[in-house]
Every structure is written in structure tokens, then in C-alpha cells.
Amino acid sequence: MYAMRRWSARHSNTLKAIYHQIENALVKLYPRLEKIGLEKIEKPLMFIEKPAKRFLFDSQSCGQCTLGSTGMSCPMNCPKTIRNGPCGGVRANGKCEVKPEMDCVWVVAWEGTQNLKPEERAIQIVQPMLDWRLKGKSAWLRSAEQRIRNL
Template sequence: MGLVSALEHVVKKPVWDCRMCGQCVLHDTGMTCPMTCPKTLRNGPCGGVREDGHCEVKPEMRCVWVKAEERSRTLPLMPQDWRDHFNNLRPPVDNRLKGTSSWQNLVSGRDKVTPAGWTPEPAEAEQAEA
């Protein structure tokens, strides 16, 4: 682990229980880390959420995505486009980035690299509301 990733881990672990996936999407997910979901889902809650809003896998824990969805609407001081990005289709995780610094990957653009067959969403997706 490099100096930057070590520093990132020290900052983000206590606050967000950061798992160092190296491709941080906290800003799009109500400042709630999706990698803390036992299924590591990046695109919203699975169908197994319990009646009380708790996790299918860990009944004692509130569903990460129930929390994320609520926070994406209610957290103060969050830019509007962070809120709007909540329902975006996030690409598959690049497992090679695990343990690297998402800050460095953000600056270098490495965290935006997706497989060649992954097509971006259609433009209308940005505005989509059901």
C-alpha cells in the first residue's frame, strides 16, 4: 500500500468503513459505501431487504442501500448532481484496483476506465425518473 492509499484508508475507514475498492462512488451513493453491502452491490438495494429495512444477510444491520437512498435525499450541503446521480447505472467493479488509492485513480482517470464492451447509458438516463 502506497503512502497516499494508506492516508486515504486512515481517513475513510473510520468515517465510511471504507473497503479500499479504489473506485470510490460515495458522492453518488448518499455518502454511504456500497462495498459495505454484504453483496457489494453498486446499483441499489437487492430484493431481500427486510420489512424493518434491515439487511437480508446481516439482520442486525440496516440495509446499506436503504440508508444510502435516504441520505441521498436528506444529507445537507450535498451538491444537487450528487443527489441526481444516485440512480445512475454504475459499471462493474474493476477488481484490479482493490487496495489502491481512489484519490489517485480519480486524478489519473483510472477509476473511469471500463471494459470496452460496457456501453455508457443513453443520455436520457441522466434525467430518468419513474
């Protein structure tokens, strides 16, 4: 998992483009999905989303994905689950203070954002606090829903 997490950050530009295409497809399908019922769609969608994101990003399935803002690196892998930047305990060598053998999630995220277009580098935008009620829910579905509301 850890090797894939690093690989994903190094290839963040390509993965973000793929992620965006999945989101676009869900936006187009959204009216049909609504007719079926979003609560009925969520479980089958998570059957695909969870293992794919777990493999590529070591995603923790928080339901409020910020991969696009964090260089395709899941910030929930931080042992302190800090969602808005490093804790201040990053070691001089870029390792985590809690797990010294692990690269700081936020160092990896910063490196991943450097592969994105400048206008896509949203790592410095403060994210809302996590709503733990959404853990295990589809972030893809939620993201499509947000895009439709913002149209």
C-alpha cells in the same frame, strides 16, 4: 465503525464538500505527482486515504469509490457487495436480509443522498462493474486522473 457509517450518511453534504476539496488538491498536484511517478505516490497516499475512509465510511478500499454517488455510504459494505442498488431482500424495517441486525447499506445510501443538492444525487446512475484488480489502490488518485482526462 457502524455508528460512523450512519453519521457520515447523515452529514453527507459536508463530507462530500470535503471529499471534493481533497480531489481538487490532487488535481492541482497531479502534474508534480506524475513527474515523481504515480506508482510511487500511491502507497503513501493510501497510508492516509485508507484509514480516513475506513473510519468515516467503513470503506472497503475497492479503488473505484462511489461515495459521492451513494450519499457518502460505501456500497461495498453490502454483504452481497452489490454496487448498483438493493438486492431485493431489504426487509420491511429497512434491515439487511443477510445480516438482520444491520441497516441495508442502500437504505442508508438513499438517506444520505437526500442531504445532497438535487444535482448531486447520482444514486440512480448505474455504476460500472467492479474491477477487482484495483482493490487496495487509491481511489483519490484515480478520481483526480479521471478529472484531468475529462478537462
